[in-house]
Amino acid sequence: MTATILDGKAFAAAVRAKVAEHVTRLKTDHGITPGLAVVLVGEDPASQVYVRSKGKMTVEVGMASFEHRLDADTSESALLALVEKLNNDPTVHGILVQLPLPGHLDSDLVINSIDPAKDVDGFHISNVGLLGTGQKSMVPCTPLGCLMMLRAHHGSLSGMNAVVIGRSNIVGKPMAQLLLNDSCTVTICHSRTRDLPGVVRSGDIVVAAVGRPEMVPGDWIKPGATVIDVGINRVADGDRTRLVGDIDFASASAVAGAITPVPGGVGPMTIACLLANTVTACCRANGLPEPEGLAA
């Protein structure tokens, strides 16, 4: 079998187009421009790249982008004061504090100081609790992107066996919760799981979010399964480097029914879902109907 390639770039472009269409409607019908504020503390190079591309794509879909760059030695009280200001700013509908924060800042404290209604990363404990109890929430962007691709490919996920490898708060756990909310039978694997190959082989859906290059070979995959590879790993390739996922794409794509590539799979969906969450937050804040298909 040769797997269908789930093209994350194309999915993400479709999500951004839907967001842009809704933004235009909010502007013309209601005079509202959705706004996303991104806060970056320090000069971590990878974070700077993420923040720049988030700002660029925010503007491209017609939303307002507010960037706040703070020095690496910014005090916790100064950061909390900025978040409070953004919480109270009616032109800001989404707030994202770029992680990781410098070591002297308490990430949990800062994230939990964001108004949950503006928490477009979905990391606030209120949103985690709402998702866990199946209520309307802000959902973390990467698992939301995976869910959108799975729903687009399968329609209903009801009754499928889903195996999630990784139990982080930003990917593994919310992914498992979303799949459970869509009536999958979910198994969460981690570094202490016994017989990982056997468990993975039970999955009609496999989501890998580990951070270990190509650790899942094709012979762990159930024939015909749908494989979502969240991993982003840089490996040496001669005198260059290249990106690979947590799945061994060559062997897995010969067995799976559908698979996301790396790069070009889950990655592009993450920022698209951040924009989707911002437009959803804007609609909720203004008591307007939410766009269809952009939330969990």
Ligand code: NAD
């Ligand atoms: P993390 O380090 O927080 O969590 C990794 C998880 O993998 C842990 O729960 C751990 O128990 C599990 N694990 C480690 N070794 C294992 C093993 N041998 N067998 C089974 N499980 C094992 O990582 P994370 O933040 O969840 O990210 C995971 C990967 O996803 C990374 O490569 C990261 O770069 C990538 N990522 C991609 C996006 C995206 O936009 N595509 C977003 C977030 C993370």
